[in-house]
Amino acid sequence: xxxxxxxxxxxxxxxxxxxxxxxxxxxxxxxxxxxxxxxxxxxxxxxxxxxxxxxxxxxxxxxxxxxxxxxxxxxxxxxxxxxxxxxxxxxxxxxxxxxxxxxxxxxxxxxxxxxxxxxxxxxxxxxxxxxxxxxxxxxxxxxxxxxxxxxxxxxxxxxxxxxxxxxxxxxxxxxxxxxxxxxxxxxxxxxxxxxxxxxxxxxxxxxxxxxxxxxxxxxxxxxxxxxxxxxxxxxxxxxxxxxxxxxxxxxxxxxxxxxxxxxxxxxxxxxxxxxxxxxxxxxxx
Numbered sequence: 368x369x370x371x372x373x374x375x376x377x378x379x380x381x382x383x384x385x386x387x388x389x390x391x392x393x394x395x396x397x398x399x400x401x402x403x404x405x406x407x408x409x410x411x412x413x414x415x416x417x418x419x420x421x422x423x424x425x426x427x428x429x430x431x432x433x434x435x436x437x438x439x440x441x442x443x444x445x446x447x448x449x450x451x452x453x454x455x456x457x458x459x460x461x462x463x464x465x466x467x468x469x470x471x472x473x474x475x476x477x478x479x480x481x482x483x484x485x486x487x488x489x490x491x492x493x494x495x496x497x498x499x500x501x502x503x504x505x506x507x508x509x510x511x512x513x514x515x516x517x518x519x520x521x522x523x524x525x526x527x528x529x530x531x532x533x534x535x536x537x538x539x540x541x542x543x544x545x546x547x548x549x550x551x552x553x554x555x556x557x558x559x560x561x562x563x564x565x566x567x568x569x570x571x572x573x574x575x576x577x578x579x580x581x582x583x584x585x586x587x588x589x590x591x592x593x594x595x596x597x598x599x600x601x602x603x604x605x606x607x608x609x610x611x612x613x614x615x616x617x618x619x620x621x622x623x624x625x626x627x628x629x630x631x632x633x634x635x636x637x638x639x640x641x642x643x644x645x646x647x648x649x650x651x652x
Contacts, residue, residue: 381409381423404441405456417444421470424457432459433466434474436483440496442474444503447495447540465513477505478513485529486517491652493529495543501535536560541590542573544627545634549588552635553647555579561587565615570608572619579642580616586641587612588620596623 384391384406391408394400400408403423413419420442428434434442436458465479475483477500484496501507510530518527532550536559537543549557561575575587596605609619618641626634635646 379410379413381407381419381426383407383426404438417442418470421472425472427457428459428472429461432461432473433464434458434472435460435464435480436475436487439475439480440484440500442469442472443477443480443500445496445499447492447499476509476513477503478509481505481510481533482513482517482526482530485514485533486526489652490525490529491544491547492540493526494532494547495537495540497529497533498535498537498543499540501533502537505535507533507535534559538573539590539592541592541622541624541627545574545588545590545622548627548634548650549574549638551647551651552632552638554635554638554642554644557588563587563612563615563617566611570612570615572612572617575617576642581641581643584616584618586620586638587617588622588638590622593624596621 381403387394387408391400395402395408398411401411402408403420405427407423407426409419409423424434424438424442428438434457437455438457438459441455465476466473467476468474474480481497481500485493487493488496497510501510510533514527514530518524518530521527532546534546537546538560542559546557546559555576557574557576558578559574561572561577563570563572572587573589575585577585579586591605595601605621609621612619620634620637620641622634630650632646632648632650635648635650639646
């Protein structure tokens with residue numbers, strides 16, 4: 368039993384902003400609470416679990432409604448740049464959809480959620496979200512079956528394109544965006560999580576072309592996120608790794624977030640130069 372006089376924000380359960388009134392910004396500023404979604408907050412000490420997310424959505428979703436769209440992806444554990452707390456409000460529907468139950472909350476199935484995201488999110492975020500759902504264990508055949516009624520007669524739409532490109536081997540949004548850049552530029556579809564053996568060890572490349580050698584060398588690309596590739600120690604490790612791969616015949620292009628966003632096509636020009644192929648430009652996103 369929670370004591371009646373214990374402040375709501377210390378109870379370990381989600382709450383809405385109006386329930387704490389003027390103290391909200393003060394608590395956020397002090398790092399006592401964090402936003403989950405929309406105007407729903409929780410004590411920072413509470414772990415981010417699927418049950419917590421369900422409890423948060425239950426505060427705003429009508430009892431007989433089905434959670435859908437970005438909120439459904441969030442409940443299924445999918446977080447991409449497009450799905451940050453500030454970028455969406457909880458979505459639900461009363462129309463009939465393929466559903467499952469998560470901690471007592473009715474939500475669209477992962478496959479139905481993926482199709483909805485493919486149809487409505489901007490292309491980069493749609494691909495990273497669908498990739499993530501596949502990576503989490505959603506069967507590819509379920510995704511294809513769920514998409515038939517939407518894309519059977521419109522195979523050229525961005526949503527249909529996203530479904531065709533989706534690959535559960537992608538391990539981060541950055542890898543998904545990198546593949547989309549290569550696709551939009553007209554390059555061949557690359558392999559993912561490419562294994563390279565040598566020097567008594569095994570290397571794994573995010574993206575590569577093991578079947579397209581150029582003058583006896585191969586092209587690999589690695590998405591280097593700021594979180595794991597920014598410190599001096601991390602950069603020295605990466606440089607050593609690239610030198611070792613170079614000795615094994617692999618030309619590695621390191622790709623940062625800034626290489627993927629914006630209008631300057633340095634990435635496409637570098638890939639095109641190695642593959643001896645003129646990229647399709649300008650960029651589309």
